[in-house]
Amino acid sequence: MATEIDTRTDTRTDTRNDTKNGTATDTRYLFETGSDHGRVQVDCLSAMLDSTTTGVLDDLGVREGWRCLELGAGNGSVARWMAQRVGPTGSVAAVDIDTRHLDPAPGVTAYRHDVNDDLPEDGPFDVIHARMLLMHLSRREEILRTLAGALAPGGWLVVTDVSDRLPTAAAGIDPGPAELFDRVLDTGMNRVGRPAGMNLEWARDVGRHLRDAGLEDIHGLEDAFTARGGTPAMLYYRSLIKQLEEPLQAAGLTTDDMRQFCDLVTDPQFSAWSYQFVTTWARRPTTRR
Ligand SMILES: C[S@@+](CC[C@H](N)C(=O)[O-])C[C@H]1O[C@@H](n2cnc3c(N)ncnc32)[C@H](O)[C@@H]1O
Known part of the structure; x- marks a missing residue:
């Protein structure tokens, strides 16, 4: 039988020394x-x-x-x-x-x-x-x-x-959707993920x-x-965006950017790199x- 053991201590917000940068970082x-x-x-x-x-x-x-x-x-x-x-x-x-x-x-x-x-x-x-x-x-x-x-x-x-090597829109995708996809990924990884301690x-x-x-x-x-909109690799992006709406907005994305991004990654005509x-x-x- 499966068993579950809870060894929890309240450590979700854990500010320790970042050995790479030598600065205190929120490692939550x-x-x-x-x-x-x-x-x-x-x-x-x-x-x-x-x-x-x-x-x-x-x-x-x-x-x-x-x-x-x-x-x-x-x-x-x-x-x-x-x-x-x-x-x-x-x-x-x-x-x-x-x-x-x-x-x-x-x-x-x-x-x-x-x-x-x-x-x-x-x-x-x-x-x-x-x-x-x-x-x-x-x-x-x-x-x-x-x-x-x-x-x-x-x-x-x-x-x-x-x-x-951040994901980008696949070759042949129209410039508008491609720019939106690349900008949302760049903002998510470089302006939200990295400052939060993602290496x-x-x-x-x-x-x-x-x-x-x-x-x-x-x-x-x-x-x-590469994967088409609606497949797990694309729905993965939507799940990330949905969890990070507030910090993404603080980093400069609009609610409209995020809504359009979520539409894009469910559109089978759209394709992007993992x-x-x-x-x-x-x-x-x-x-x-
Ligand atoms: C990005 S998910 C990857 C899940 C799984 N390894 C996979 O690849 O499908 C990261 C997982 O690590 C867990 N996690 C994050 N910080 C953790 C920590 N300090 N100790 C244990 N698990 C942690 C998260 O709850 C989450 O389930």
């Missing part, structure tokens, strides 16, 4: 995972990325008996895939600061927990996966070192985040941090694609060097 996660738009957000991520993610995990040999840790688990789709793979002799700990959409599943222990507060289970783990999480956390480098230390010898750490340089640098944490066998994969998702993985050496 920008989105409301438990809201209806948050549900669409995590479901769209699953639709866009699960085949890539499970393809990587499959290649790494996730199998019966493995101990898995899924961080920032969202709707739990990857945790459920892991639980099916590892069977009753394995284990899956699925961790999220907001578990309202972490659907229960046999073999998955769900933790309502803030990863800034260390891990809810000590491990060791045969695989740890964090998708679209660490880029949001100011203590990402420290957390990554903790994760590396929680791996079993030979265990894998898999991280996916987005790069600074778009991190994804391409994860390999170096994995190496510095003592891991080896480092590999990477980049994933970007984010560039960068997945990096590495493993803990099996022997001491």
Whole structure:
């Protein structure tokens, strides 16, 4: 049976030192995972990325008996895939600061927990996966070192985040809609996301941090694609905009801009690029060097 364990402390607004800029930063996660738009957000991520993610995990040999840790688990789709793979002799700990959409599943222990507060289970783990999480956390480098230390010898750490190559309208889209799409994305990422602590340089640098944490066998994969209005990759954008209406307005977008943007991303005649998702993985050496 699935179990849920609540280790909550009130840490949604967490002002700590940003090690990159040396300035105090509000590190509160920008989105409301438990809201209806948050549900669409995590479901769209699953639709866009699960085949890539499970393809990587499959290649790494996730199998019966493995101990898995899924961080920032969202709707739990990857945790459920892991639980099916590892069977009753394995284990899956699925961790999220907001578990309202972490659907229960046999073999998955769900933790309502803030990863800034260390891990809810000590491990060791045969695989740890964090998708679209660490880029949001100011203590990402420290957390990554903790994760590396929680791996079993030979265990894998898999991280996916987005790069600074922002989505743009696809070639051939009329200039008006293309300008609107590009401007809304630029405002969202550069004038709202970045100031709130979203790091778009991190994804391409994860390999170096994995190496510095003592891991080896480092590999990477980049994933970007065009999609038509109304498909999960486009509805994902709408879910983000709906959650950030106030800060977007403060950053210069009008309510009309946002309404037109939401119409655009549901229009099957419209097409745009996805984010560039960068997945990096590495493993803990099996022997001491
Ligand atoms: C962008 S969503 C990605 C969800 C899922 N990993 C996926 O890719 O489909 C980020 C997830 O991390 C969770 N999260 C954000 N900050 C967190 C924290 N400090 N500790 C644990 N989970 C966190 C959010 O609630 C959300 O479910």
